[in-house]
Structure formats: C-alpha cells, structure tokens
Amino acid sequence: MLVDIHTHRLSKLKNNSIYNLKWEELPHTLQSEKEGYFSLGFHPWQLNDFSETKLELLSSLLSDKRVLALGECGLDKNSNYPLHEQEVIFEKQILLAEEKQKALIIHCVGCFNEVLAMKKRLRPSQKWIIHGFRGKAQLAEQLLRAGCSLSFGEKFNETSLRLTPLEQLFVETDESPLPIEAIYARLAEARGCKSSEMNAGAQWLNSL
Ligand SMILES: [Zn+2]
Secondary structure: OOOEEEEOOHHHOOOOEEEEOOHHHOOHHHHHOOOOEEEEOOOOOOHHHOOHHHHHHHHHHOOOOOEEEEEEEEEEOOOOOOHHHHHHHHHHHHHHHHHHOOEEEEEEEOOHHHHHHHHHHHOOOOOEEEOOOOOOHHHHHHHHHOOOEEEEOOOOOHHHHHHOOHHHEEEOOEOOOOOHHHHHHHHHHHHOOOHHHOOHHHHHHHHO
C-alpha cells in the first residue's frame, strides 16, 4: 500500500491517505466520510483559527481512531503572526499530541533551529513528521539525527531524499493534483529504489 500521509484534497481521501481537515468543514466531513484518515491542527498561517475552546475540541477529536495525527502545525517565518505567538500555540499542540499519543505533522519554513530547540526541550515521544521537506542535505541530517521523520512530495532535494533512511521517509501529495502513485514513482526513480520499499507510511498505519 502506497500511503499518502498528507493531502489537502478531499478527492484523494481513501483508505491509504490522511486528509488534512479544515476547521470550517467540521464536523460534517468527519461524519460523512466512511474511509480514510484525518489530521487536524492549527496552521501557523491561520492562527486566528486558534482558541482554547477549539483546542479542547481538537483534543476530543483526537480520540477518534481515524484522526491519526495532529497537524499541520509548526512555525513559519513568513507567517503574519509573531514567532513568539506561533511558538506558544505550537507548544500547546506538541503537548496535546503527547497526551493523546498522536503523531505531529509539522509545517516549518525558516524556523528549523526553533523547532529543534523545542524538540530538545520537550523531549516528545511521538513521531514528528516534517512535511513537504525540500531542504538541503545538511538540514536533513540534522533533523534525522534529532529523530524527526521527513515527508517528501512533488518538489524535493534529491540528496536529502537519498540520505533519508527508509524508516524515516514518508510520502505525500499535499496540494499536488498528481496521484500519490506518481509521487512515489518520482521519488523511487530519484532514490534508485522501488516505490514499495518506501513503506514507512504503510508500516505506521499497520502499527496503529
Ligand atoms: Zn499541507
């Protein structure tokens, strides 16, 4: 099974994909969909979505077995919200993911030192997946050494892809209209392996 760990396209929702829910489509999307998995969180661009009431709602939704991950959440230097505010809300989500034992799908642009510092300080036990990773080899190595997983999509750095161990390598469509099989095929070609060898996503789903 070729697992798509992060998509924003509802049309891609299947039993091998994790659809990133939008706050405005709750609860009907979650109630109406019969197959597939979900993630939900507060994106650093849209922190106006955040409130303590919604954090409580998120906490209760994470008890739904189909909601596999909290995210996307994280830090972005291009966000309109001050970094300090982003860090406060990200930390609340990290702690909630720990409490509910869910993986984090992390959106990070230009704030990797801050993300790594939070990981070091909070010592989370749950999986941290850096989604849409396009960074260079040195950054990839740093994140992998810290225990993060990397998720690759349509655009990626080939050297980083090659050096990522298969057990820390995830695949996603994100906003891309391409089918997940096409993304796997591109990555497999660049990495010199078979699509089916990149099975960290499938193993993760099977382990839950
Ligand atoms: Zn995304």
